Amino acid sequence: MTGGPSFGIGRVRWAWFIVAAVIALLLPAVTNTNTPALLLIWALFALSLGLMWGFAGILSFGHAAYFGLGAYTYAIAAMTVGESTGPLLLAIVLPAAVAAVIGAMMFYGRISDVYMGVITLVVTLILFKFMNATAGDAYRIGSVRLGGFNGIPAFPILNLPGDPNVTAFGTPFYYVVCVALLLCYLLCRWILGSFFGKVLIGIRENESRVELLGYSAPLYKTAIFTISAGMAGLAGCLFANWAEIVTPGVFSLGQSAEVIIWTIVGGLGTLVGPIIGAIVLGFLKLLLGQQTVIDNSLVLGLILVLVVLLLPSGMLPAFSRWRVRRERAVVSRRQASSTRRRRGVRGESGP
Amino acid sequence: MDYAGVVFLEILYMIAFLALISAGLAVVFGMMRVINLAHGEFVMIGGYTTIFCNRAGIDIWFAMLVLAPLVVGILGLLVERIVIRHLYGRMIDTMLATWGLSLLMVGLVTLIFGNTAVSVQAPIQSYQVGAYQMGGYNLFIIAISTLLMLVLWLVLRYTRFGLIARGAMQNADVASSLGYNPQRIYMWTFTAGAALSGLAGGVMAPLTGLLPSSGSLYIAKAFITVITGGAAVISGTLASSIIFGAVNQVVSFGSTPVIGEIAMLALAIILLRLMPQGITGRFFRNST
Amino acid sequence: MSETVLDTRDLSMRFGGVQAVNNVNFSLADRELRCLIGPNGAGKSTFFKCLTGQIRLDHSHGRVFIRGHDVTGWRAYEIVRLGVGIKTQVPSVMNGLTVEENLWLSARRVGGREQTQATVADVLQRMSLEPIARRLVGELAHGQRQLVEIGLVLAQGPWLLLLDEPAAGITGAEADQLVSIIHEVNRKATVVVVDHDMQFVRMLGGKVTVMHQGAVLREGPVDEVLADAKVREVYIGSRAR
Numbered sequence: 001m002t003g004g005p006s007f008g009i010g011r012v013r014w015a016w017f018i019v020a021a022v023i024a025l026l027l028p029a030v031t032n033t034n035t036p037a038l039l040l041i042w043a044l045f046a047l048s049l050g051l052m053w054g055f056a057g058i059l060s061f062g063h064a065a066y067f068g069l070g071a072y073t074y075a076i077a078a079m080t081v082g083e084s085t086g087p088l089l090l091a092i093v094l095p096a097a098v099a100a101v102i103g104a105m106m107f108y109g110r111i112s113d114v115y116m117g118v119i120t121l122v123v124t125l126i127l128f129k130f131m132n133a134t135a136g137d138a139y140r141i142g143s144v145r146l147g148g149f150n151g152i153p154a155f156p157i158l159n160l161p162g163d164p165n166v167t168a169f170g171t172p173f174y175y176v177v178c179v180a181l182l183l184c185y186l187l188c189r190w191i192l193g194s195f196f197g198k199v200l201i202g203i204r205e206n207e208s209r210v211e212l213l214g215y216s217a218p219l220y221k222t223a224i225f226t227i228s229a230g231m232a233g234l235a236g237c238l239f240a241n242w243a244e245i246v247t248p249g250v251f252s253l254g255q256s257a258e259v260i261i262w263t264i265v266g267g268l269g270t271l272v273g274p275i276i277g278a279i280v281l282g283f284l285k286l287l288l289g290q291q292t293v294i295d296n297s298l299v300l301g302l303i304l305v306l307v308v309l310l311l312p313s314g315m316l317p318a319f320s321r322w323r324v325r326r327e328r329a330v331v332s333r334r335q336a337s338s339t340r341r342r343r344g345v346r347g348e349s350g351p
Numbered sequence: 352m353d354y355a356g357v358v359f360l361e362i363l364y365m366i367a368f369l370a371l372i373s374a375g376l377a378v379v380f381g382m383m384r385v386i387n388l389a390h391g392e393f394v395m396i397g398g399y400t401t402i403f404c405n406r407a408g409i410d411i412w413f414a415m416l417v418l419a420p421l422v423v424g425i426l427g428l429l430v431e432r433i434v435i436r437h438l439y440g441r442m443i444d445t446m447l448a449t450w451g452l453s454l455l456m457v458g459l460v461t462l463i464f465g466n467t468a469v470s471v472q473a474p475i476q477s478y479q480v481g482a483y484q485m486g487g488y489n490l491f492i493i494a495i496s497t498l499l500m501l502v503l504w505l506v507l508r509y510t511r512f513g514l515i516a517r518g519a520m521q522n523a524d525v526a527s528s529l530g531y532n533p534q535r536i537y538m539w540t541f542t543a544g545a546a547l548s549g550l551a552g553g554v555m556a557p558l559t560g561l562l563p564s565s566g567s568l569y570i571a572k573a574f575i576t577v578i579t580g581g582a583a584v585i586s587g588t589l590a591s592s593i594i595f596g597a598v599n600q601v602v603s604f605g606s607t608p609v610i611g612e613i614a615m616l617a618l619a620i621i622l623l624r625l626m627p628q629g630i631t632g633r634f635f636r637n638s639t
Numbered sequence: 640m641s642e643t644v645l646d647t648r649d650l651s652m653r654f655g656g657v658q659a660v661n662n663v664n665f666s667l668a669d670r671e672l673r674c675l676i677g678p679n680g681a682g683k684s685t686f687f688k689c690l691t692g693q694i695r696l697d698h699s700h701g702r703v704f705i706r707g708h709d710v711t712g713w714r715a716y717e718i719v720r721l722g723v724g725i726k727t728q729v730p731s732v733m734n735g736l737t738v739e740e741n742l743w744l745s746a747r748r749v750g751g752r753e754q755t756q757a758t759v760a761d762v763l764q765r766m767s768l769e770p771i772a773r774r775l776v777g778e779l780a781h782g783q784r785q786l787v788e789i790g791l792v793l794a795q796g797p798w799l800l801l802l803d804e805p806a807a808g809i810t811g812a813e814a815d816q817l818v819s820i821i822h823e824v825n826r827k828a829t830v831v832v833v834d835h836d837m838q839f840v841r842m843l844g845g846k847v848t849v850m851h852q853g854a855v856l857r858e859g860p861v862d863e864v865l866a867d868a869k870v871r872e873v874y875i876g877s878r879a880r
Binding site: 004005006007008195198199201202204205206208209210211212213214215216217 | 714715719725732733734735737752791795
């Protein structure tokens with residue numbers, strides 16, 4: 001049992017992972033990659049929130065702030081530099097740095113969950129209002145006009161590092177998104193399986209007890225908040241490349257609400273859940289966008305209300321109950337295999 | 352001198368505006384510790400009620416001061432019974448559920464009334480202050496807001512219902528052992544809060560064109576006003592309205608309205624960080 | 640040579656309008672076993688929380704020294720990192736994790752991978768928690784959760800243990816076992832136990848400090864203190880056991 005007990009995180013099911021990766025990579029053979037790319041970008045965004053919320057218990061009501069910062073940072077940097085490698089990295093680092101500052105302020109200040117919700121909400125509001133009002137020549141960073149609610153169009157898209165002429169557009173771009181998502185998923189898995197991840201899970205379960213064990217909870221929370229923001233920034237950067245324009249809408253409350261809904265509906269306390277939630281609900285949103293009768297807000301709002309009401313002990317304990325069911329399944333599997341009377345429940349070879 | 356008068360009135364107006372749109376949320380948060388993120392939509396629906404009742408021929412004063420609170424109050428009652436009631440004590444879940452409700456309501460209003468702005472004429476004309484043109488309706492808003500705060504304070508402090516409600520908020524078990532039903536009290540308190548939001552929406556209706564998404568304009572400001580104000584309903588709301596209103600207007604005069612708003616939001620973050628219990632968690636502890 | 644492991648100077652704390660802790664000068668020698676008792680409202684738990692950093696102190700509240708370090712105003716995790724183990728009054732454990740995982744998280748802070756595994760196995764055995772090692776703590780009975788929490792404390796091998804009501808809700812047999820564990824730990828570490836259970840306190844032996852209305856009333860060996868007239872009056876006057 002290297003690395004200690006599982007803390008509810010099984011080992012990566014490599015079979016499923018490879019199947020998913022192969023499907024994703026073969027998709028361009030059967031369909032246009034435009035929509036799938038967007039869905040996977042949203043999935044990455046949801047993954048970033050799911051990591052932080054599901055495993056460390058940190059809910060941000062304004063996670064779109066970092067998504068938007070990633071998008072804008074990429075656009076501005078790419079236009080300034082002309083090449084995309086630096087801007088891509090900056091689009092990850094800058095939101096992470098901002099998150100580190102805001103996170104430290106909140107977590108070391110020991111404010112409650114509710115006030116954290118308020119502050120994160122307000123941060124994204126500030127960014128949205130600010131960006132919306134930056135029309136006119138006076139508002140520019142370097143030589144790049146911020147453009148107010150019209151946003152920033154026509155910036156260089158991702159290119160092969162070192163060769164600005166080879167750009168990622170269409171199917172190659174889709175592959176970039178796929179790889180980004182797969183790598184980030186593996187990164188999340190690695191984090192959760194590590195000592196750092198286990199402390200986070202402990203913090204989610206009982207923060208004061210973890211502190212009484214000698215861990216500085218604010219430090220760990222700030223760290224995961226930073227990582228999550230960096231990942232959201234990456235998603236934002238990819239979104240900018242997909243849309244080929246960045247507008248203040250990336251900071252909107254609506255965007256923050258959507259990612260929360262995708263994460264909850266997909267399954268809080270898992271990594272795959274938010275990914276699937278984003279893909280399914282994102283697809284639904286795109287379908288609804290094609291007609292005007294049923295508004296996307298209506299559907300999402302209804303889903304959110306129902307999910308909150310119908311999970312009786314709130315969302316996070318659902319993770320524990322799921323674990324209980326899984327542990328019982330393991331026990332009953334052991335019983336079944338010794339009597340060979342039932343079909344075993346398929347599970348991973350974890351503890 | 353005239354300019355000073357105008358600036359003073361503008362600040363007063365901003366304070367009144369914040370207090371008015373926050374009152375409903377403050378009652379619900381201060382008394383029940385419920386954060387209703389659908390508050391902005393309650394306000395918006397109050398506005399829509401006023402406008403469409405007025406279009407149907409009803410007197411605008413009646414529509415905004417009676418019908419709007421009534422309609423939204425009933426809506427609030429339904430919301431409390433169907434959703435909020437199951438989530439008491441679960442603050443984050445309440446925030447999420449009411450956020451869902453807010454999206455739902457925006458969707459429904461868009462479905463029924465479409466996405467074009469609706470508006471109504473302000474029933475009071477503007478007047479002159481020296482060389483400046485002042486909106487007469489703004490004065491009305493200042494007056495209504497002041498009156499509302501006063502009435503709320505009187506009700507909470509001196510009436511039987513106010514006392515019972517405050518008692519139930521402090522200690523539900525004691526209230527029920529005295530024969531009062533806390534569930535009922537929460538229900539009526541939430542309804543009252545919703546009605547107040549509807550009133551605010553009705554009063555605000557003549558100001559600009561109303562869209563289904565207008566609620567989002569109100570929710571942010573009301574939200575931070577109430578949370579920063581702290582648990583005391585009247586003094587908390589007043590204290591933060593005064594601070595934010597003044598800062599917003601003063602900074603706006605110095606630069607642009609957007610910067611003024613941003614200054615207000617940034618100040619909210621700072622205040623919340625320094626005083627996590629809100630202003631009335633630190634000062635004026637035992638006020639209403 | 641007996642150094643002072645814990646020392647408070649004029650420790651005072653107001654709580655909700657009441658002077659919960661009133662100028663307490665409390666001193667603890669190395670490898671002592673001290674029990675802190677007193678009727679309800681005596682200020683024991685508030686005092687305890689001042690020692691553990693769960694209540695934030697500033698210098699207006701007096702001073703707390705642990706092994707010479709001035710820990711006044713330190714946060715709980717900083718105090719724990721000195722080598723102090725803390726068990727709170729209400730069992731504070733990680734309900735969604737198994738017993739084994741709880742212990743692992745505790746042990747891992749102070750040891751490497753192999754050492755942690757060994758420590759966890761050792762604690763499971765000493766606390767007789769092996770049968771429930773893979774159970775989720777949230778599903779256990781109150782008494783079992785108490786034992787898990789004590790296990791959490793032991794897993795870090797602290798040289799000062801602060802235990803608030805360790806015997807609450809556990810069975811007689813578990814209490815006996817707990818007494819022997821505390822005695823064993825006491826051979827190398829200093830232990831403070833806050834408790835109501837007189838039988839448990841008697842079984843532990845050691846010196847007893849009685850608190851009343853936020854101040855120290857009597858200090859001395861168990862039997863002497865419990866026979867003291869003033870102590871009995873204070874207890875009988877307020878729902879004594």
